[in-house]
Amino acid sequence: MGFNLGDGPPDDGRPLRRGWTTGACATAATKAALTALFTGGFPDPVEIVLPKGERPAFALARHRLDGEIARAAIVKDAGDDPDVTHLAEIEAAVRFGHPGAGVTFHAGPGVGTVTLPGLPLPPGEPAINPVPRRLMRAVVEALCAEHGRAPDVAVTISVAGGEELARQTWNPRLGILGGLSILGTTGVVHPFSCSAxxxxxxxxxxxxxxxxxxxxxxxxGSTSEDAARRLYPDLPEIAYLDMGDFAGGLLKYLRAHPLPRLTIAGGFAKLAKLGAGALDLHSGRSQVDNAFLADLAGEHAPRSAILAANTAKAALDLARAAGIDLAEGVARAALATVREVLRDAPVAVEILVVDRGGAVIGHAG
Structure with a gap:
């Protein structure tokens, strides 16, 4: 949950460079630190094996062997992904644990703690996700087997400045407090894959x-979310899902995991795309369909002017000048799209079309 919600891809035509997850960096740091506990020396660079067989090597930013604790840190390279954890320093502090304890994971400074149910980890656990745990556990078990010792090892992961960085992520809203999550399923960050x-x-x-x-x-976005908050001031923070452009990602998941009621709030242009059937509302992946808007406006609308409008707002203004409530039409069309995607899921849906000043100008459902 380290995706930066405000950045965009580079626009210079060069190939996008992939990077490494916080989980991969934590695994490499763990391997380097545990190796030092056994041998007194830190491998640098340190190589790990990722779930799909890739074998990246990571340079150590710093390391220290201090009695019974070894520490190694790696600076995360997220490639060209818009990730708040790019260039963050991920540290593993490793020590031998009590006999029979197995591999245990702990949150150091900058790593959050789960406080709400519903995540892959129960409340009270450090926010180190299952796949990174599996990668680190495999490293620990392999090294311990190599050195003839039971894998009773305590691993503490920290992220420099992680508590501040986490404020730019979903973590506070999800009830992950005190810092970032250590994430990753493949160990690889694919730039702008939208998956995060x-x-x-x-x-x-x-x-x-x-x-x-x-x-x-x-x-x-924030303007439409603020409009919904004014309508529903009693809803808790966790009720607000930062859907962004990914209407399809939300709706398809709700189809399989329904909740009784859903409000979708968005700007006129975004919801015009949704009304026309687009489920990815990003400007680079879908466009406002002026013909669709002209059809919605009806026979008394200035059709040729709407078709020639250079922005969705211009089309809205033309319709408004003709006494036509195009925002209501967009809300109804968006509602139809949402219901079609949800199919028979028991979800009551409401659509709010919000203008740039935060006023609700269209409503359906």
Whole structure:
């Protein structure tokens, strides 16, 4: 949950460079630190094996062997992904644990703690996700077997500045407090794959369901979310899902994991795309269909002017000048799309079309 919700891809035509997850960095740091406990020396660079067989090597940013504790840190390289953890320093502090304890994981400074149910980890656990734990456990078990020692090892992961960085992620909303999550399923960050954001949406639904919420809000941005908050001031923080452009990611997950009530709030242009059937509302992957808007406006609208409009707002203004409530039409069309995607899922849906000033200008459902 380290996806930066405000950045975008480079626009210079060069190939996008992939990077490494916090989980991969934590695994490499763990391997380096535990090796030092056994041998007194830190491998640098340190190589690990990822779930798909890749074998990246990581340079150590710093390391220290201090009596019974070894520490190794790696600076995360997220490639060209818009990730708040890019260039963050991921540290593993490793010591031998009590006999029979096995491999245990602990949150150091900058790593969060789970406080709400519904996530892959129970409340009270450090926010080190299952796949990174599996990678680190495999490293520990292999090294301990090599040196003839039982794998009773305590691993503490820290992220420099992680508590501050976490404020730019979904973690506070998901009830992960005190820092970032250590994430990754393949160990590789694929630039702008959208998967991190959609993963966060899914976890947000899980948390809301586990808390027994009956109503959640998916918003395309902060202005539309603020408009929904004014309408529903009593909804808790975890009810607000930062849907962004990924309407399909939210709706398809709710189809399989329904909640009783869903409000979708968004700007006119975004919801015009949704009304026309687009489920990815990003400007680079879907466009406003002026012909669709002209059809919605009806026979009394200035059709040729709407078809020639250079922005969705211009089309809205043309319709408004002709006395036509195009925002209501967009809300109804978006509602139809949402219901079609949800199919028979027992979810009552409401659509809010919000203008740039935060006023609700269209409503359906």
């Amino acid at each position: 954001w959609i993963h966060s949406i899914h976890r947000g639904v899980d948390v809301a369901r586990a808390a027994g919420l009956a109503h959640v809000v998916g918003a395309t």
